[in-house]
Amino acid sequence: MNATLYVNRTGIPWEYLPHDFPPFKTVYxxxxxxxxxxTIEQVHDLLRDAARRANARxxxxxAAVVDVQSVKTSGNVAETSQGIGAGxxxxxxxxxxxxxTLGLVLAVLVTAASVHDSAGGKQALTELAETHPSVTKxxxxxxxxxxxxxxxxxxxxxxxVVRRPKEKGFQPxxxxxxxxxxxxx
Numbered sequence: 001m002n003a004t005l006y007v008n009r010t011g012i013p014w015e016y017l018p019h020d021f022p023p024f025k026t027v028y029x030x031x032x033x034x035x036x037x038x039t040i041e042q043v044h045d046l047l048r049d050a051a052r053r054a055n056a057r058x059x060x061x062x063a064a065v066v067d068v069q070s071v072k073t074s075g076n077v078a079e080t081s082q083g084i085g086a087g088x089x090x091x092x093x094x095x096x097x098x099x100x101t102l103g104l105v106l107a108v109l110v111t112a113a114s115v116h117d118s119a120g121g122k123q124a125l126t127e128l129a130e131t132h133p134s135v136t137k138x139x140x141x142x143x144x145x146x147x148x149x150x151x152x153x154x155x156x157x158x159x160x161v162v163r164r165p166k167e168k169g170f171q172p173x174x175x176x177x178x179x180x181x182x183x184x185x
Contacts, residue, residue, distance in 0.1 A: 003027040048104045060134040061100040066124055067141055068117050069095045096120040098128050106132055117143040122151040129155035
């Protein structure tokens with residue numbers, strides 16, 4: 001598990017694992033099996049539930065925050081999986097992220113940067129509704145349109161858009177601050 005986390009954190013190719021870990025083929029074989037049988041997802045969910053309980057919360061959240069981030073990609077990423085985002089003109093990918101109010105990850109969707117925020121937001125809400133049916137409230141930023149609000153309503157989720165204040169400079173937005181510091185790096 002430590003070797004898998006090392007690859008995830010550093011982004012190195014499997015074959016460049018330091019020699020104090022088991023052979024990379026062995027590590028990758030375990031990772032592939034755990035990914036296929038959803039062991040990794042189950043461990044993540046158990047750790048998130050424990051973290052929520054440690055913060056005097058129920059294991060299953062009732063509220064969440066959705067946001068999107070555009071990220072430049074490296075030259076070795078296939079061009080078919082990236083695009084140019086209309087808003088920030090970034091060539092790369094978008095990470096559509098749903099967290100609970102503590103910043104713990106509930107759902108993630110990675111798309112080309114050219115995918116509109118609302119399209120990705122609807123897909124992320126669909127995954128959220130399937131995996132966390134207890135969520136009834138979601139806060140989102142102004143990039144999400146009426147179609148996302150309606151899509152959430154179809155699942156019994158009240159999507160509220162949190163508007164930015166008119167003052168210039170950085171200001172944490174109430175209810176949305178949790179997503180700016182996801183705890184599941």
